[in-house]
Amino acid sequence: xxxxxxxxxxxxEKFKIIKGVEMSYKDFTQLSVWQKxxxxxxxxxxxxxxxPDDERFGMxxxxxxAANSIARNSAEGFGRYEARDKTRFYKVSRxxxxxxxxxxxxxxxLQFIEQKKSELxxxxxxxxxxxxxxxxxxxxKKPSPPLFPSSSYAMNKNKxxxx
Numbered sequence: 001x002x003x004x005x006x007x008x009x010x011x012x013e014k015f016k017i018i019k020g021v022e023m024s025y026k027d028f029t030q031l032s033v034w035q036k037x038x039x040x041x042x043x044x045x046x047x048x049x050x051x052p053d054d055e056r057f058g059m060x061x062x063x064x065x066a067a068n069s070i071a072r073n074s075a076e077g078f079g080r081y082e083a084r085d086k087t088r089f090y091k092v093s094r095x096x097x098x099x100x101x102x103x104x105x106x107x108x109x110l111q112f113i114e115q116k117k118s119e120l121x122x123x124x125x126x127x128x129x130x131x132x133x134x135x136x137x138x139x140x141k142k143p144s145p146p147l148f149p150s151s152s153y154a155m156n157k158n159k160x161x162x163x
Contacts (some may be wrong), residue, residue, distance in 0.1 A: 037070030069096030
């Protein structure tokens with residue numbers, strides 16, 4: 001119960017959402033989720049410039065596309081009228097963040113990105129996912145989904161389901 005209350009307070013503070021409506025934003029560029037996605041895309045473009053040339057149409061293209069997807073779909077979700085449409089695009093944006101995380105892990109393993117930088121990029125992705133989760137919860141009016149798979153909420157839900 002305390003977790004739900006903390007999430008609600010965090011939602012009001014971060015997104016200024018009342019009854020599932022994005023109240024105080026004039027355009028998508030004011031959404032912190034879009035801002036984080038935009039900054040992440042810039043970081044990915046910068047990092048992928050140093051990748052080997054033979055990855056130009058492979059990992060470079062994939063990482064840039066996925067990183068762009070986060071900001072693009074957040075913007076499109078903001079522009080949709082109905083909550084159902086909004087959540088669809090926010091969920092695609094969320095998937096893009098996970099895709100970037102996976103690609104960063106692979107790039108670090110192949111030593112295309114330094115380990116410290118990969119950890120920072122992954123943390124930025126996780127932060128974006130957490131904010132998207134909060135936004136989705138507010139729009140869907142459901143109990144809180146896990147903020148991240150390792151969260152205590154997810155573990156408690158899995159215990160309740162017998163997993």
